[in-house]
Amino acid sequence: MLSAAAGVLAVLVVLAGLMWMIGSSDGAEHPGRAQQGEQDGRAGQPGRSGQSETGTDTVELVDSTTHTTVEGAPVDPAPRQGTDGIIVHPLRPTPVHAEPGGEAIARMTPTQISDTWLPVIDERDGWVRVLLPSRPNGSTGWLRGEDLERAFTPYTIRVHLESMTLRLLFRGDEIGSWPIGIGKADTPTPAGRTFLLGSFTDAEQQFSPVILPLGSHSDTLDDFGGGPGTVAIHTWPTEDVLGTATSHGCIRVPRDALDRLTEVPLGTLVLVDQQ
């Protein structure tokens, strides 16, 4: 009797686990077909699509860009973790998969706003898992390693919403810290793990000499000013916005911060937390 009883704890764990697994089978990581999102922006290549390389059916694949929504993209499993600084650049248009060797859910192109550089959050058997620039926030996907150029960025950008502070780290050491302005209560700056998606100038925008769009989007604004609600780092004409929550989601920084941040490679991780 007692030897049989010795297994009860284990069986409890097994059954409870199976029940929970069954109960959560409609969880976040469901491969699915990509669907076209907004296409009204001008930067990048919104709307262009490629063909899936898997299966016999021809499947339209949406490009994963700041203008699109990729459904079925696995959710970032560790939105507060750093990485080892590896970033990748597609050498050619390449499918984005929900899992290594699995169904293609989107396509990644070599150039979007700028050259496409994406942070690597995991690697497995010749595949790399990257953060995606498309909606929804926290989207990830797997790319074939053979389609990618690799590089290393020694930088990490940390954004602390509670203290409204941005810190720039180089090889783990802080090399700069600045007060920032963040999104107001009804248009908050989204927390989580994202990355520097691009670096551009816009003669029609007077508020910042250079704008640094991130891979994330406003959670409350589907579009803004004719764009897809992309969150960005940039300056503001007046410095009284620093230390305030008054933006529509963007991260407003002082000019000297922008000067340093424009040196940082695209693909560099941006960790936004509530601290």
Added chain:
Amino acid sequence: MKRRALAGMGATVGSLTAATALLIGAVSGHASPSPSEAYGAFITGVIDPPQPHVQSTDGTEQSDTLAELPDNPLLDLRAATVTAGDGHASVELANVEIVPSGGLPPELEEALQPLLDPVESGVTQLCAEDPTQDLSGELPGELDPLTEQLSSQQLCDVAEGGTPALLSADLITVACEGDSGTFEIANLRLLGQEIEIPGPDANTEIPLDPLVNITFNKQFSDDDGFTTQAMAVELAEGEFEVVLASATCGTAQDEPEEPMAPKPTPVETQLPVTG
């Protein structure tokens, strides 16, 4: 006798076996370039990703606390503190309860019926015939340090009266420093009875079932570095996993072999951002 109580009774015997594997000590292993990390609890599909969880990828110390775990039938605690830094990591869990008071969900009790029936009859017989008999004669000799501390009369009383937390402890601490680890536990109780912990070797696995692997004070080295865990349960070849208090220590970061990423050159374009 209620089945709920019996489930706890049977699990108690399993825990008796498991508790013999608890250790205060350390073993060594090799470390490899990797970040340090620590988390309080992980249950596949339930507390997944683990919570609370910190990772230090750049050597700076990261810390987090959590006052409550997501609702689940297996694990409860009052406070979890995790810390990870340059070559060290630690976890401190306060007021931990495994299979907390209140018993099992009805579905679990029903599923366990085939296993519990023989346990029920056996325990009923034991308690009816002679609740004062010495349990140690019924259990493997290596369990003597524990069984001699337990009163079978109290266990029978518990089985009749309802189940307190199957296994509880005021404090569980794991920590690693480089390639060595420590594990401490304070005031461990089986069904409310406080017991002293002997000091067996690390990684003593509990041979409960071919499909189940329970290890207390699990210590191992892999590509992530050296890890010590208070308790780890693996089922179905790792498809389901429960880990309580895990600390992983990497070594100093080796610079990746990838070339340095380029400094970006801003492009002229238009992308309305959230401002």
